[in-house]
Amino acid sequence: MEAHLHRSKNVLLLLVLIISLAVTLVQSSAAQKVKLALYYEALCPGCTDFIINDLSKIFDNGLIDIVDLKLSPYGNAKISSNGTIVCQHGEWECKLNTVGACAINTWPNVNDHFKFIHCVESLSDDGKYREWKTCFKKLKLDPKQVTECFTGELGHKLELQYADEIGALKPPHEYVPWVVVDGKPLKEDIANFVSYVCKAYKGSKVPQACRGLSLKKDSAKPFNNMCYKEDK
Numbered sequence: 001m002e003a004h005l006h007r008s009k010n011v012l013l014l015l016v017l018i019i020s021l022a023v024t025l026v027q028s029s030a031a032q033k034v035k036l037a038l039y040y041e042a043l044c045p046g047c048t049d050f051i052i053n054d055l056s057k058i059f060d061n062g063l064i065d066i067v068d069l070k071l072s073p074y075g076n077a078k079i080s081s082n083g084t085i086v087c088q089h090g091e092w093e094c095k096l097n098t099v100g101a102c103a104i105n106t107w108p109n110v111n112d113h114f115k116f117i118h119c120v121e122s123l124s125d126d127g128k129y130r131e132w133k134t135c136f137k138k139l140k141l142d143p144k145q146v147t148e149c150f151t152g153e154l155g156h157k158l159e160l161q162y163a164d165e166i167g168a169l170k171p172p173h174e175y176v177p178w179v180v181v182d183g184k185p186l187k188e189d190i191a192n193f194v195s196y197v198c199k200a201y202k203g204s205k206v207p208q209a210c211r212g213l214s215l216k217k218d219s220a221k222p223f224n225n226m227c228y229k230e231d232k
Helices: 002-032 046-054 053-057 091-106 110-125 134-137 145-151 153-165 187-200
Strands: 032-042 068-074 180-182
Touching: 002 091, 002 153, 032 046, 032 145, 032 187, 046 053, 046 110, 068 110, 068 153, 091 110, 091 145, 091 153, 110 134, 180 187
Parallel strands: 032 068
Antiparallel strands: 032 180
C-alpha cells in the first residue's frame, strides 16, 4: 500500500513538473514574439492594399509564429463635440471600422478575426464594401455576435477605445496605414516590415520568411496611397 502511494506521489510530482515546464515554454515563446501593430481605417486605399497584399502573407510564410499582431481599426477619424465619430471617407468608413472592431472583439484570436477583416477589405478593393455581410457565409461564421455589436452600443464603445489607443501613440501617427514594430513606427518604409520584424526577433525558431533575408533596407516597392491626418 505504501509503495503504491509512493508511486502515485511520484507520478503526480512528475505531472506537475511537466505542466510547469510547458507553461514556462509557452510564456518564454510569447515573450520572444515581436509586437507588430497596424493602425488603419476602412476605405483607405493604402490600408486595403497593405492588408490584402502585404500583411496577409505573414499567415503563409510562417512570420505569424513570431509575431504578436494587433489591428487597430480607427485611423484618422475624429470625435465631434456631441460624441459622434466623424470619418475621413464618410459614413461607410465609420461603419466598416466598427465592423472590424466588433470582429476583433468577437474573435480575439488573430487567425480568426484577420480572415474576416481580410475578406471585408477585399470586397472594398473591388468596390463592393456594402456587401461586407457576405463574408460571414464565405467564411462559415456565425454573424450573431458581430451584428449585435455593430448595431448596438458596444461597437461605438470599442471605436472610442481605439480612438484613445491611436491618440496615445508616441510619436503620433501621421497617416494610415501606420505600422509599428516593437514600438517603433516604420513610417514610409512599411513595405519592408518583414525585415524589421526579422531583425527584432531574438528567438531561436526563425521562420522561413527570415532566412537569408537581408536586414538592410531592400528595394521593396515604394508604398503609396496613404491617408493623411487632416488638420483639426
